[in-house]
Amino acid sequence: MARKPSPERRSTPERIVDAAVRxxxxxxxxxxxxxxxxxAASVTKGALYHYFGSKDDLLYEIYRALIERQMADLDRIVAAGEDATTTVRRIVVSLVETTAESVDExxxxxxxxxxxxxxxxASFRAERRRYHETFRAVVEKAQADGTFSSRVPADTAVLIALGVVNQLPTWYRPDGPKSPDRLATEIADFVLAGLRP
Amino acid sequence: MARKPSPERRSTPERIVDAAVRxxxxxxxxxxxxxxxxxAASVTKGALYHYFGSKDDLLYEIYRALIERQMADLDRIVAAGEDATTTVRRIVVSLVETTAESVDExxxxxxxxxxxxxxxxASFRAERRRYHETFRAVVEKAQADGTFSSRVPADTAVLIALGVVNQLPTWYRPDGPKSPDRLATEIADFVLAGLRP
Structure with missing residues (x-):
């Protein structure tokens, strides 16, 4: 999984975005x-405006940094060419783990x-669409060759998997009873059961 | 399903909340x-403060009105005492339909x-918890008697069903290709497949 850089390795723009998120x-x-x-970032206003034209840019950068990591994970997982069950499990694990470590974002x-x-x-929608369509293509391919059931359209299966992950910040607590790993396993098990022929 | 009152039948506080939502x-x-x-509501400030002490009250009322309808639906569906598969399907249909007709809220x-x-x-969390626990009890009972699989904890199955519904305002369009009814059927099919023994 593409991890967030550790605090001591963060660049100036990363420290600015981190302060903005909090x-x-x-x-x-x-x-x-x-x-x-x-x-909060201990930088000068000049430094901030060197990297970000406006507060709007900062808001977008919060999302861009997160989706860039998630998209890189997705591309890497799909490129590995494992069977569809393994691929979907890895996608869900990557999504839950990156989201759980970025609940504020x-x-x-x-x-x-x-x-x-x-x-x-428009950029946000395009990046979200690319993620959704890459994930959907994995499900559709497995539906076409009979590995997954076609009972429910791939589109809806993906919206269900992404829905629970995007809602995670409203109920997930880092000190709660379930680790991101445990949660990811349960969600992947449920999604794969829903796709079983 | 407990429907929203039609515009002409709306009381003064309903009109105020409706204007506030928009x-x-x-x-x-x-x-x-x-x-x-x-x-926007064509009322006096005095009328607004007669019903709502603050803007905060208005925000809460938007949620309260929606969850009250959803909770009433849930209680009615559970009280009907149908089999677990029918009950879960009806819960999902009620959630998708009330959410699709209240995307702004x-x-x-x-x-x-x-x-x-x-x-x-605190009130919000208590009402949300009651909804979640009532839904979860339906799944747990069916897991205990073998109607549903216990592969995934009832808690997680409910978070998955609620996740896709709560995310619906980010992608659902009333003029989109799928009716709320069609969407509800697909989501219920997927959730029930995930719970199949």
Whole structure:
């Protein structure tokens, strides 16, 4: 899995985005000022504007960094060319683990993404679509060769798998009774049972 | 299914909440003023404050009205005492249909609920828990008597069913290719396949 860089290895833009995520999660996007982000990240305002043109850019970057890691995982998993059951299990494990280690990022994005401007929103939709379609193609191929049942369209199966993951920030607690690994196994088991011929 | 009252039958507080939902969905909770809600609902400020002490009360009421309808549906479906497969299918159909006809309400709540004060948040969590536990008890009972598989804990199966429904406002379009009925059938088919022994 493509992990988040550890704090000591973070670059200046990574530290800025990290400070922005914590502030947006705690106070909300509208109530957070660029000055507060600058202070929390211990950088100058000039440094922030060197990397990000606006607060909007920061909000988009939170999402872009997360989906880039998830998309890289997905491409790597699909390229490995394992059987469909193994591939779907690995996709679900990657999604649950990256989301569980990025609950603030996911929560901020779920709450605030509708505030993105039209261009950013178009990029967001395009990246989300690419993820969805790559995942769906795995399911469709396995449905075509009879490995998976065609009872439910691949589209809906993918929306179900992604739905529980995107909702995870509303109920998942890092100190809760289930590890991300345990949760991922249960979700993958359920999704694969739903796809069994 | 407990339907929303039709526009002409709406009471003053219902009209106020309806205006608030449209404004919160379009502009966001923070950017909407009480004056704007009053104007959009064609009521006086006094009338609004007669029913709602604050904007916070309005936000909570949006959620309360929706979960009250969903909880009433759930209690009615469970009380009917049908077999577990029929009961789960009816629960999913009720959830998808009430959510599809309340996408603005669901979207506003998903985005803004973290702004509720501590008391309101506690009520919200208690109502959500009651819904979750009632649904889970249906699955657990059927797992105990062998109607459903125990492969995946009932808790996780319920989170998966609720996850896709709560995410629906991010991708569902009333003018899209699938009716709420069709979507509900597909989701119920998938969930029931995942629970099959």
């Amino acid at each position: 502030l947006f999660a705690a106070k909300g996007f509208d109530a957070t000022t660029v000055q507060e982000v600058v202070e 996911t929560a901020v994005f779920v709450r605030e993404m509708h505030k993105l401007g039209a261009d950013r929103m | 404004l919160f969905a379009a502009k966001g909770f923070d950017a909407t003023t009480v004056q704007e809600v009053v104007e 669901t979207a506003v709540f998903v985005r803004e609920m973290h702004k509720l004060g501590a008391d309101r948040m």
